[in-house]
Amino acid sequence: MKNRFFLALLLTIVLVVGSTILARADYPERPITLIVNYSAGGGTDMCARAVAKRAEKILGQPIIVVNKPGAGGTIGVGAVAAAKPDGYTIGVLTYTPLAIAPHVYDVPYNPLKDFEYIMGYAKYLYGTSVRSDSPFKTLKDLVQYAEANPGKIKYGVQGLSIPNHFAMVYLSKMAGIKIEPVVFKNTMEEVAACLGGHIDVTNQDPPAVVPHIQAGKLRLLASFSDIRWKWVPDVPTVKEMGYNFYVESWAGLGAPKGVPKPILDKLRDAFRKSADSEEFLEIIDRIRLIAEYRTPEQFKNLVQVGYKENEAMVLELGLHKSQKK
Amino acid sequence: MDLLGNIAYGFSVALTPANLLFCLLGVFIGTLIGVLPGIGPVGAMSLLLPTTFYISPVSAIIMLSGIYYGCMYGGSTTSILVNIPGEAASVVTCLDGYQMARQGRAGPALGIAAFGSFIGGTISLVGLMLVAPPLAEAALKFGPPEYFALMVLGMTTLIYLASGSIPKALMMAVVGIILGSVGIDATSGAQRFTFGILELNDGIGIVPLVMGLFGISEVLLNVEQSFKRDIFKTRLKGLLPSRQDWKESAKPITRGSILGFFLGILPGGGALISSFVSYAMEKRVSKHPEKFGQGAIEGVAGPETANNSATGGAFIPLLTLGIPANVVMAVLLGALMIYGMQPGPLLMRNHPDLFWGVVTSMYIGNGMLLVLNLPLIGLWVQVLKIPYRILFPLILVFCLIGVYSINYSVTDVLIMIICGILGYLMRKFKYEAAPLVLAYILGPMLEMALRQSLAISNGSFAIFLTRPIAGTGIVLAILLVLSPLLPWMRRRRLALGEER
Numbered sequence: 001m002k003n004r005f006f007l008a009l010l011l012t013i014v015l016v017v018g019s020t021i022l023a024r025a026d027y028p029e030r031p032i033t034l035i036v037n038y039s040a041g042g043g044t045d046m047c048a049r050a051v052a053k054r055a056e057k058i059l060g061q062p063i064i065v066v067n068k069p070g071a072g073g074t075i076g077v078g079a080v081a082a083a084k085p086d087g088y089t090i091g092v093l094t095y096t097p098l099a100i101a102p103h104v105y106d107v108p109y110n111p112l113k114d115f116e117y118i119m120g121y122a123k124y125l126y127g128t129s130v131r132s133d134s135p136f137k138t139l140k141d142l143v144q145y146a147e148a149n150p151g152k153i154k155y156g157v158q159g160l161s162i163p164n165h166f167a168m169v170y171l172s173k174m175a176g177i178k179i180e181p182v183v184f185k186n187t188m189e190e191v192a193a194c195l196g197g198h199i200d201v202t203n204q205d206p207p208a209v210v211p212h213i214q215a216g217k218l219r220l221l222a223s224f225s226d227i228r229w230k231w232v233p234d235v236p237t238v239k240e241m242g243y244n245f246y247v248e249s250w251a252g253l254g255a256p257k258g259v260p261k262p263i264l265d266k267l268r269d270a271f272r273k274s275a276d277s278e279e280f281l282e283i284i285d286r287i288r289l290i291a292e293y294r295t296p297e298q299f300k301n302l303v304q305v306g307y308k309e310n311e312a313m314v315l316e317l318g319l320h321k322s323q324k325k
Numbered sequence: 326m327d328l329l330g331n332i333a334y335g336f337s338v339a340l341t342p343a344n345l346l347f348c349l350l351g352v353f354i355g356t357l358i359g360v361l362p363g364i365g366p367v368g369a370m371s372l373l374l375p376t377t378f379y380i381s382p383v384s385a386i387i388m389l390s391g392i393y394y395g396c397m398y399g400g401s402t403t404s405i406l407v408n409i410p411g412e413a414a415s416v417v418t419c420l421d422g423y424q425m426a427r428q429g430r431a432g433p434a435l436g437i438a439a440f441g442s443f444i445g446g447t448i449s450l451v452g453l454m455l456v457a458p459p460l461a462e463a464a465l466k467f468g469p470p471e472y473f474a475l476m477v478l479g480m481t482t483l484i485y486l487a488s489g490s491i492p493k494a495l496m497m498a499v500v501g502i503i504l505g506s507v508g509i510d511a512t513s514g515a516q517r518f519t520f521g522i523l524e525l526n527d528g529i530g531i532v533p534l535v536m537g538l539f540g541i542s543e544v545l546l547n548v549e550q551s552f553k554r555d556i557f558k559t560r561l562k563g564l565l566p567s568r569q570d571w572k573e574s575a576k577p578i579t580r581g582s583i584l585g586f587f588l589g590i591l592p593g594g595g596a597l598i599s600s601f602v603s604y605a606m607e608k609r610v611s612k613h614p615e616k617f618g619q620g621a622i623e624g625v626a627g628p629e630t631a632n633n634s635a636t637g638g639a640f641i642p643l644l645t646l647g648i649p650a651n652v653v654m655a656v657l658l659g660a661l662m663i664y665g666m667q668p669g670p671l672l673m674r675n676h677p678d679l680f681w682g683v684v685t686s687m688y689i690g691n692g693m694l695l696v697l698n699l700p701l702i703g704l705w706v707q708v709l710k711i712p713y714r715i716l717f718p719l720i721l722v723f724c725l726i727g728v729y730s731i732n733y734s735v736t737d738v739l740i741m742i743i744c745g746i747l748g749y750l751m752r753k754f755k756y757e758a759a760p761l762v763l764a765y766i767l768g769p770m771l772e773m774a775l776r777q778s779l780a781i782s783n784g785s786f787a788i789f790l791t792r793p794i795a796g797t798g799i800v801l802a803i804l805l806v807l808s809p810l811l812p813w814m815r816r817r818r819l820a821l822g823e824e825r
Binding site: 039040041042043045046049066067068069070071072074075078104105106107108151154158159160161180181182183184185188191192193195196197198199207211212214215217283286287288319324 | 367368370371374375465469509513514515516521523524526642646647648649655659663664665667668670671732733734773776777780781783
């Protein structure tokens with residue numbers, strides 16, 4: 001009797017373990033959902049769709065893109081964290097909701113604990129531009145003017161506690177100048193205000209300003225990233241000009257914590273190949289982001305380091321969630 | 326190339342069989358999307374965007390543009406038939422359009438909306454071709470102080486949206502401003518009225534709000550009255566606008582076309598605001614303002630023309646400057662980038678096939694829409710013959726699915742239901758929803774513009790008076806508010822107050 005019981009138990013264990021191993025070997029056997037944390041049609045979305053398109057050929061199953069925009073990208077990221085860790089739900093993890101937003105307001109996830117990272121695949125660049133008839137020909141002109149006229153220079157940002165905003169705060173700290181932010185609802189309104197001469201400076205990314213730079217309406221003064229903008233290669237980075245900082249922001253992929261290792265490996269492998277594909281590189285170039293692969297470890301590290309650095313910054317600006325009550 | 330040459334070239338692009346087909350496809354999808362509550366042009370266009378990668382960029386943009394203006398056509402249909410705005414710019418159409426339907430005049434209402442849309446769309450296209458570049462430059466002159474003045478002017482139109490008690494309308498406006506301020510305040514980063522709910526960080530969406538206030542509340546109200554229902558039993562009086570209707574609508578359509586075009590050029594929700602302003606303007610100049618809200622055809626003709634005219638205007642900053650005037654245009658801008666086109670000042674020069682092809686395709690598309698929509702009127706009117714017990718559950722289902730489909734968010738569904746109950750109570754106690762919606766839209770824009778202006782001026786309010794455009798707007802608004810004190814204006818104002 002006892003033996004029989006153990007035999008049954010053993011059999012069950014073999015069956016259960018066996019079937020999960022088999023299942024893993026077969027993964028994926030149904031479509032995979034990819035949650036994008038911004039609206040359809042935007043840069044992050046188009047980039048994610050491009051990377052998914054190639055990966056579904058490698059994985060042999062369709063990847064269904066679902067947009068869950070809102071609250072600065074945190075809603076989509078939260079949905080990834082809350083999903084079942086079976087490898088059938090993955091999502092775009094972007095830098096701001098991971099490394100900045102958790103300090104600013106309560107989010108339903110822990111960026112350091114709730115995710116399995118798959119890769120980082122695209123970098124957003126930042127820089128500061130002025131109207132082409134502006135007296136500021138270089139960043140130095142702007143800094144000198146600001147030194148002589150504290151608080152006179154108004155720069156646009158499309159929200160607080162985002163990399164574009166931090167870059168200007170770093171700059172004003174390191175150059176010892178006082179410049180004032182004017183907050184806009186979105187990128188396009190900010191760029192329009194700069195083109196119309198209502199603000200002195202706009203801090204938008206290449207997709208928003210490169211067309212105007214090439215048409216001779218705006219002038220880039222400096223890149224806030226660690227590299228120059230390849231569309232305007234003559235303009236140096238702030239670091240080259242002696243201000244020792246740069247800001248960064250990334251798009252990557254992740255899954256909820258607890259996805260079995262073999263499945264994770266399969267996903268990582270497929271997406272690494274996809275991020276290297278001609279198809280993907282072409283799209284990302286057109287939407288003026290920078291394709292750069294980061295391993296899961298590197299990407300995780302990026303988030304961890306950024307999370308720490310930004311906490312200090314958010315606290316200093318008085319925007320930390322603990323300072324609001 | 327001269328203008329005529331350009332137009333001829335544009336037609337040669339737009340009239341190729343493939344482009345004609347995509348134009349038709351675009352306006353057809355647009356009409357459908359417009360009719361379905363909830364999902365709007367932005368959602369539809371961005372969902373279709375990836376599928377357009379395989380066709381030529383010009384065809385793709387022709388189709389995507391078709392969806393946009395097709396949607397503006399279709400949006401009025403449900404407003405008129407069942408009091409549910411198909412998209413946000415058709416909110417005001419509910420006010421008189423639905424009343425017309427209740428009086429058996431759904432046909433003329435739908436007809437004048439279609440004709441008005443056609444005329445408005447066409448006039449704005451002529452404007453687009455003739456004066457696009459200089460106008461786009463002029464639109465850039467609108468900075469935060471100018472927007473502030475514009476919003477103040479917009480707020481003064483509140484009074485014309487009320488057909489009942491003015492104090493009640495003002496109370497509703499305050500509620501609207503409060504609802505509009507929900508979410509993260511961009512300037513300070515503070516969370517306002519979010520109660521820790523993450524989904525509320527972006528504020529209350531306009532679609533769940535208006536669908537609740539207008540649509541759901543309508544259903545609730547009718548469920549209650551189901552036994553004594555005989556409103557729609559009145560014989561349908563004609564399917565097309567009569568000569569009298571045309572006479573009454575001619576001027577609103579003309580004014581709406583011009584107004585919509587200019588407001589559409591300005592970045593920031595031109596179509597939406599132009600429809601409200603047009604309604605207010607029509608009521609202001611009307612000889613019988615008391616009829617507004619009771620089924621005045623001018624109240625349908627003006628706003629519907631204006632919101633379609635605004636779509637043409639909205640293309641100007643995108644095509645000439647590379648600046649999208651609204652979210653729909655931002656999606657188009659993304660599309661252009663994907664196709665490897667340079668959106669921006671050089672677009673017109675480097676890709677004349679795109680610019681002139683798309684612009685002329687809009688002429689064709691507008692014609693198609695008219696042909697598509699007029700025969701549909703007969704069909705739509707039949708919808709009203711469906712018994713309520715079948716129609717209303719269907720409406721509810723469509724609303725629920727529609728609202729969920731925007732962000733896949735249950736919170737949006739809940740907001741709609743809560744707004745539905747709120748709207749029901751408001752109707753019971755004779756509080757109107759239109760002033761609430763206007764204040765909800767304008768309030769946050771007004772606040773943003775005010776704070777931006779003050780940031781620019783280092784806190785000095787003089788900025789609103791020293792800049793010519795802003796100063797003129799503010800003075801105009803003050804005059805409008807003070808106008809009841811002037812003797813010759815007093816009579817009309819009294820007439821307004823005594824309605825009902």
